[in-house]
Structures are given as structure tokens and as C-alpha cells.
Amino acid sequence: MKIVIATDSFKGSISSVEGSLAIAAGVRDVVPHAEVVTFPLADGGEGTVQALIHATAGSFISLDVTGPMQEKVNAVYGIMDDSKTAVIEVAQACGLSLIPTDQRNPLLSTSYGVGELISDAIGRGCLHFIIGLGGSATNDAGVGMLQALGYRFLNREGKEIGFGGKWLRDIRSIDESKANPTLAQCTFRVACDVNNPLYGENGAAYVFGPQKGADSQMVRELDQGLKHFAEVVLNERGKDIQQIAGAGAAGGLGGAFAGLLHGSLESGIELILDANKFKETLKGTDLIITGEGKLDEQTLMGKALSGLAHHAQEHSIPMIVLAGSVPVNTSYMHSVGITSCFSVVNQPMSLEQAMDVRTTGTCLQFTTNQLLRLIRAFQT
Template structure:
């Protein structure tokens, strides 16, 4: 029996590589002879660099940068030689993600993507001219002001004073002055891994859809939305391009809009891009089962997340899919979508903190996978 193991990360607990390994160990506990193919996945958020770099035989680079509140930290990205040339693989979550700021410290109005800009600048200095950027898991809503500032662009208010890049500065922005590297940066190719289609502003835009989960109050959400509208007016006036209504421009607090306007970025589905790089469809040809999963499966999972991307491809190949998760909502929706089974890995009631500990999550994944394999063997080994 050939089983493909293709999970997303269990956020806050396990990377997709660690999750795949735990599932594989559980399956081997029950059947040492099964053929297992581990394909850790991501959709543009946390774990995207690891997932893509592994398939491109890339070099991992660690640099000093800053988190959304400008505190020093280190972050990783990858550099690979591809058909397009020297390529940097970067995820915004590495330096601008929710995981880089404690829950008590989160301040969306003060947060900036400056740290991600430092990563891009480092890759540019290493002669990377092709960039794959994952737009998931950000703690920011600054429409890329931080990235632009890190790349040498000047952010000015109506009095010509330089603004500190942040969500709060969006409303004060009057002009963005080009970097001295502007022409060279515009000649670079940016491909965005993005699995949301939200516009920049409005009720389905960046602030109203995503800012609350980043800690924004209702009043701050209103202020951020007004700021994004102001950013859009400034960019449309100065660049002669209006990207606000383009699908995906609201991703990662408006980063989709910034990359589209300043660098003519191409948006691709993150999970589709990773599946292509992984050769997932080729592996499906002789597979008997796919096991996927993520930390929580809910309504967001149904709209473009890793398990649904895996399911789409597997259904075309008529291969059944089982999903494992720490918490499950809308289970009947996954049944209707075509999942052969969705299983919680929690064996008993525990606190969320305990459930999300790495050792606990790994042990529970392994145990649940072993039980599933024993059930499969009971029906196939007669």
C-alpha cells in the first residue's frame, strides 16, 4: 500500500515536516511494510520556505532582522537556482508573522513589515532577481510601508516629514518617494503565494476581514480601512495604477496591493504552487491513500487551505483523502466536499496550551495515524 502524507503545519505546535514525520511514524508502528511518501506542504504562510526549499534543493540563509515591533531577531529564507535564475524564497511570517510577537505585545497600529523588507534587501544584495513570497500568517496591516522603507523608499506626510512605517501611518501618508534602486527592483520578478482573493479595502478587505485576528479593535479596524483607502489614492495618483479591487490585494494586511502596484507581482495560489513543485500529481498516480491535515479545520480550511488543495488533486486521481486535525468545525462540510474521513487527534479533554505543546501534538498525531492504519489493515488484510 502506498500512502502519501501531505499535511500543512499545525500552527504553534509542529511544522509541516514535523507533522508528516509524526504521521509516518504512526503508520509504520502499525504496518512497517507500507510505502510512505512524505510531502510537507504550505500555502504561503508559516512553513512555506521549508516546503518550497526542500523541493528546489535550496540553500537556507539566516540573517539578522526585526519583528513587527522593530525588535531584533533572526529569520530564515532560501536561495535556489531555478530556470528563472537566482531565486529567493521568502515568507512574510518569518519576520512579520503573528508567531514573532507574543499575544500580549501585539499592536497592529504600530506593527510594520520592515523586517520582511530587510530580508528582500538581503536577497537583492546577493543578486537574487526572482522572488517567491508567501503572504500568510502576518501580524501587520501596513500595506507594505515597512517593506518599502527597508528597500529605501521614503514615506512622507503632507508636510514632507518622513513617516515611521506602520498601520497607523497609512492615514497620514501623502507621498512615497522612489528608492535609488527602484528601477532595478522593478526589473525583478515577484511571484506571490496567496490563497485569499480579498480586495484591499472595504467590508471584505484586509482590515475588516483579517485585522481582528491580529488584535485590532473595532475602532482600529475602521481606522486601518480608512488608511488603506488613503494609501490607494496616493498610489493611484503617483503611479497611475489602481490595484485596490484586484483579487488578493488585501492579503497579508495589504501586501498583495503593494507588490502588485510597485513590482507588478504575479499572484498564484500558494498551495497549487507548492503542489506543483512537489510533483504531487505524479506521486498520486499509483497512490492508494492520502493523509493531510492542519492544526484546526474550520470554515477557513474550506476556502483554499492546504487540505482542500490536496483534496482537489486527489479527487481528480480518484485517490481517497483522510484529514487529521487538532480541532474540527463544520465536519459535515468536509464530508460533502469529498473527504473520506476527518479525525481529531485529541484523545481526551486538555487545555489548549497543553494540546499545542510540540511533544503532545506529535504524540497524538502518531497515535491517531497508527489507529487509522490498524483499521485499514483490518479491512484489507483478510
């Protein structure tokens, strides 16, 4: 019996790696000789580096970089087992969680640290990049990242602009003569599950700016800066980044990667599954066990489990979902590849208790144990 365990993180509780190991323990309690493949999931957000590096037996790199408010922060990225592919979450260098709520200001926050991570990886021999865009605190159109890579953004006087979204309106020209020459050989696959344009009412500033600390006046100023930046890029590079679906992701980092670094914006879960060679893993699989913290309608909206369910259905493999919370009506889930779903909360408990990492791990192992006992009983 071959069982693939591919679980997402239970946000605020257990990581995808720890959750997968707990489920694997539950399987081996009952079927000790089963072939168990653990395959931690991610969709480009938090946990992407851990999931990919764990699955490929790669290595983690810790580096001090420039944080979103120009302070030093410690960021972690990964290099896959081919030694040529780096996995980077932008939130490690410019994430919202790095700034106290009362200090968030996308006029000032910079994505510079993301460029420093890319530069470090290039220095270690990496030419291919998988980028997760989730959780950024910036709205600088990725200009900070590009500055760290050697791009110069010049104002009317020919001087370099400062850091943050407030300076976008001052840009008059782009000088890439001192950009890292290795960038021309690099490829960037960017996990992006939104299609927002760079500017406008559905753009980066209006849709995502408020959650990053922008008030209404700041939103208007940021939007004007993004529009101006797009016009400069169009005039100087002939590239209309406003027309790129997803250019507004991560405060415009989507546009920077796609428009200036020739990156491809892709579905997060499909990118991760492809990078992990998931289709090859599925060969000969009898059962998939997966999970996430809360199972609901959002599960089917481009999240990790929806992509997994698609592949399970395509290969006619039964898939069980374990979750902390499960809705009463699951008929819509069964139609897209989810065979059955179960809550792992096994007794009355507070939310705090339920989200304790040890409790979650124990419950995942116990529930898996019981499900495998039932499956084994039917097989015999």
C-alpha cells in the same frame, strides 16, 4: 504500494514536518517496503517556509532585520534547491506574535523587515519569490517593505515619511529612482486567501485593524491613510490598487506586491502545491494520508486540506485525514474528496496533554499503524 503523506501543522502542537515523519513511521511499522513520500503542507501562513524548504531540500537563512516596532528581530526565510527561489513569511519580520498584546499599534508598526529579507535574498542570487502573507501586525500598505527596497515616499516638503500606517496620509509622491534595480527582474507569487480591498468597510483597517491593536479612532485614521495612498498610486502609476482583490491582505502588503512589484496574488495551498510539483508526486500514488489539528467546516474554506482533497478526487486517489478533533457529521467532507477521517486521540486526556508534541506524534504513529494493518488485511 506508494503512500503520499501530506499533513498540515497541528497548530500549537506538532509541525507539518514532524507530523509527516510520525505518520511515515506508522506506515513503515506495517509496510516496511512501501514507497513513502512525505510532503509537509502549508497554505501561505505559518509553516510555509519550513514546508517548502523541507520538500525541496533547500536551505534556511537566518537574518537580523527591523521588527514591526523598529526593534531588531531574528527572522528565518528559505531558498529552494534551485538557488533562485526564496520563500518568505512576512510574519517572520512583522508578525503579530512579535509584539506583546499591550504594545500593538498599527499606526506605528512597519513592514520594513520584509523588504530587508527580500533584499538579502536578491543579494544571494534569488530572482523568484514565494511570499506568505499570514499573521502580519502592520497596516502600512507595504510602504515599509518598499522603503527597505529603496523606494522613497515623500511628503509635501519633499522629505521622506516615517514608519507606520500613521504616515500614509502625508505621502505626496513616490520616488523609485533608488529602488533596487534587480526588482525589475524579480517575480513575486503571493499566497493570499482573502479578497479584501485596500480600504473601506471591508478593507484592511476595518476588518483586520482591531486584531492588530487598533481602536475605532485608529481604524478610521488608518483607513483614510490607505485610501490616500491608493489615490497617490493611481495618480502617479496609473494603477488602481483598490480594485485588486486581496489588496487589503496583511495590512495592504497584498496591494504593494500586486500594484508596485507586479506580483500575483494566488490561492495559498494551490501556490504551495504547484511550487512543490505536487501533481508529479501523485503519479502512481495508492493512498494519501493527511491531517490537521481540528477538522470542521473551515477545512473546506480554502485551507490546505481542501486543496489536497481536490487533487485526490481529481486523480481518484483515496485520502485519509487524521485529526485531533473530528466532527460527527462528515458527509460534506466525503463529497469533496476525503475518503475517511479519524481522531488520533486514543484515550481520555486534557487538552494540554493532547497538544503536547510528543503525545501528538505518538498518537499519529499509532493511528496510522492501526489503519495500515486494516488496509493490509483487506489486501490479503
